[in-house]
Amino acid sequence: MPIQVKQSSPGHWVIRLVWAAAVVGVVLYIPARTQLGTVGDITVAIEFAIAAISLNLVLGYTGIISLGHSAFFGIGMYTTAILVVEYGWSPGWTFYMAAAVAFVVGCAVALPALRLSGIYVALVTLSLAVLFPILVKWNKLEWLTSGPAGINGVAYEEIPTWPFVGELRGRESAKFFYWLGIVLLVIAYLVSRGIVKSRVGRSLIAIRDNQTGAAVMGVNPALAKTLVFGISAGVCALAGSLSALRISLANPDNITISLIGSITFLLVMVLGGAATLWGPIIGALVYVLIDTRTRKAGTSGEGIINTVFNEWLNFKTSPASFVLAVIILIVVFVAPFGIVGLLKRLANHVIVIVPRPAGHAGDVPVLATEASADVEEAPTS
Amino acid sequence: MDRFFEALFLGLSSGAIYALVALAIVVIFRGTGTLNFAQGEMATMSAFVAWIFDDMGVPLAISVLIGMAFGFLLGAATEVSIIRPLQKKSSLAVFVATIALFLGINALTNGIWGTPPEESLDSLFPNDPDDFVRLLGTVWRYTSIGALVVTLAVTALLFLLFQKTRFGLAMRGVASNAESSRLVGIPTGRVLAGSWGIAGALGALAATIVAGNNGQVTPTMMFTVFVYATAAATLGGLDSPGGAVVGGLLIGVIENVAAEFSEDWVGQDMKLAVALLVIFVVLLFKPSGLFGTAKVERV
Numbered sequence: 001m002p003i004q005v006k007q008s009s010p011g012h013w014v015i016r017l018v019w020a021a022a023v024v025g026v027v028l029y030i031p032a033r034t035q036l037g038t039v040g041d042i043t044v045a046i047e048f049a050i051a052a053i054s055l056n057l058v059l060g061y062t063g064i065i066s067l068g069h070s071a072f073f074g075i076g077m078y079t080t081a082i083l084v085v086e087y088g089w090s091p092g093w094t095f096y097m098a099a100a101v102a103f104v105v106g107c108a109v110a111l112p113a114l115r116l117s118g119i120y121v122a123l124v125t126l127s128l129a130v131l132f133p134i135l136v137k138w139n140k141l142e143w144l145t146s147g148p149a150g151i152n153g154v155a156y157e158e159i160p161t162w163p164f165v166g167e168l169r170g171r172e173s174a175k176f177f178y179w180l181g182i183v184l185l186v187i188a189y190l191v192s193r194g195i196v197k198s199r200v201g202r203s204l205i206a207i208r209d210n211q212t213g214a215a216v217m218g219v220n221p222a223l224a225k226t227l228v229f230g231i232s233a234g235v236c237a238l239a240g241s242l243s244a245l246r247i248s249l250a251n252p253d254n255i256t257i258s259l260i261g262s263i264t265f266l267l268v269m270v271l272g273g274a275a276t277l278w279g280p281i282i283g284a285l286v287y288v289l290i291d292t293r294t295r296k297a298g299t300s301g302e303g304i305i306n307t308v309f310n311e312w313l314n315f316k317t318s319p320a321s322f323v324l325a326v327i328i329l330i331v332v333f334v335a336p337f338g339i340v341g342l343l344k345r346l347a348n349h350v351i352v353i354v355p356r357p358a359g360h361a362g363d364v365p366v367l368a369t370e371a372s373a374d375v376e377e378a379p380t381s
Numbered sequence: 382m383d384r385f386f387e388a389l390f391l392g393l394s395s396g397a398i399y400a401l402v403a404l405a406i407v408v409i410f411r412g413t414g415t416l417n418f419a420q421g422e423m424a425t426m427s428a429f430v431a432w433i434f435d436d437m438g439v440p441l442a443i444s445v446l447i448g449m450a451f452g453f454l455l456g457a458a459t460e461v462s463i464i465r466p467l468q469k470k471s472s473l474a475v476f477v478a479t480i481a482l483f484l485g486i487n488a489l490t491n492g493i494w495g496t497p498p499e500e501s502l503d504s505l506f507p508n509d510p511d512d513f514v515r516l517l518g519t520v521w522r523y524t525s526i527g528a529l530v531v532t533l534a535v536t537a538l539l540f541l542l543f544q545k546t547r548f549g550l551a552m553r554g555v556a557s558n559a560e561s562s563r564l565v566g567i568p569t570g571r572v573l574a575g576s577w578g579i580a581g582a583l584g585a586l587a588a589t590i591v592a593g594n595n596g597q598v599t600p601t602m603m604f605t606v607f608v609y610a611t612a613a614a615t616l617g618g619l620d621s622p623g624g625a626v627v628g629g630l631l632i633g634v635i636e637n638v639a640a641e642f643s644e645d646w647v648g649q650d651m652k653l654a655v656a657l658l659v660i661f662v663v664l665l666f667k668p669s670g671l672f673g674t675a676k677v678e679r680v
Contacts, residue, residue: 065476112661113664115665115668116664118472119415119476119619120615120668122476123416123611123660124660124661126608126611127608127660127661130608130653130657131654131657134650134651134653134654135654138650138651138654139648139650263480263484264484266477267477270477314493315492315493316491316492316493317491317492317495319488321487321488322484322485322488322489324481324484325482325484326485328477328484329478332474333466336471
């Protein structure tokens, strides 16, 4: 019999505090105690996490299939690159602009696309993802995007000094991008949590589960979907901006701004757990873990992954994507809500948070990690 | 006028390939109501299998047939082992699974056969420099004519299959109402696996033609073809086989005429953008496509 804890009771607060302390501990531990290479890998994971969080808003919670988020990532990347290199903006300010541009494009795409349903939206967004790299290479846009060559030298002239973090120059700048990533990740998480745990979020879930029903209950599906798509695009652009600054270039052949990027965001989200707040973050960390492990296995000549892919199959590239795909195929069978869903199910055997009865006065937000099971209904599209 | 005929013919011959893959997409969509995003990658893998046999000295035509058989098995196995169990869970799970298949098969072909020298495959059709006829002032190469003829022949065969055989009748029954079909004793499972198999074989045939025209099999060769084919299937209507063929040929002609007559704006680089624009426009104004049945939603 699991222990029962009432929501917002002192016991619940203790759980929340322990959880928060653990997260803060991990965030502080990574730059302080691990190698710079690991910090860089984690920063990549943060980029994927932000993108997956944004995708989760549309796909996980609202049920809109989007294969176009790599384009929003690319918009972020190019907005920052163009503003920094061509117009001499300070990099920090370009994040606002990137999010704004992506928001407008997102709404513009959403308006016509959302008249459609399910697989047709997937087709429209798929064309967006395929179109974006072609457009930035187009000779008519070369004055803006520098065509196939891409934009080089996107960087901070001088890396700002932050309180508590200190001066991080030269090789140490990897840590600066880590902290910048953490700030953006917190923003993305709060935006997503703010939407999901509010009235708007509940109306989105209602749209996902039964659009007609939601409309009858007074939700305006078109408005809600358009706005959430725009916000999601804006959040995704933040990850693109960070990426442009970290690798200091915007390149049309970057794999993350091609359709493969969209697919990776989607799979990262499903791996961690669709329609869960922590899913995209956990998924991104696991994805980068898989990626770095398989990459190392490919060169060091040790381990089972190396035996299977290098000796048996004679792989010439990193098997990371293949391993990810196989894991996803297992996940969709055994854990429809990903790693986080699985962990929640296990945790429910030990401890159960009893939600407060409905209709209670006052509006205390529900703790993200222990969101009650009723959110876990299968998303349908 | 010569330029027009040249673009027209180029368009028809590349459109024939799009039509083949679009047919595969439509056959699956009619059966299980899913869009198989891994269609192009499955086809690429089948082409590699055809190459393996071709490389061992098996005659080309036989190798292509073996590749098609592999495509059939791959498609049917995917339906039975992945798609069918997942459809009981949710349509989103099926979508995610086809995406994962896309990534996985892509990584597999890239890993095994990815780096040059790439595998060379001859064309099914005579492909020497002097293998062409002159007609209407343009050069019509046998390889292009071959692709066109194969597509039309396959379409005719599929039409016979759909309209004149028991299996085709069962397929049409399942497409129109799977549950009722099961109730009247149609083995829906076998029909759906068969649809995926046929689609896999069609994709394999298209991939071997593409590889033959390029002279080699490459892991990425079907990606743009797949995008064109989705545009074609959307234009024709996702549930209409005839529409897929018309759509494929139209897309091929539109992109080539646009590239020929607007070299400055479209040119070779933006051909794909034209096809994508077609998807946008069609879905905006007629989501069911030219020949598809409009979906009526029951509340």
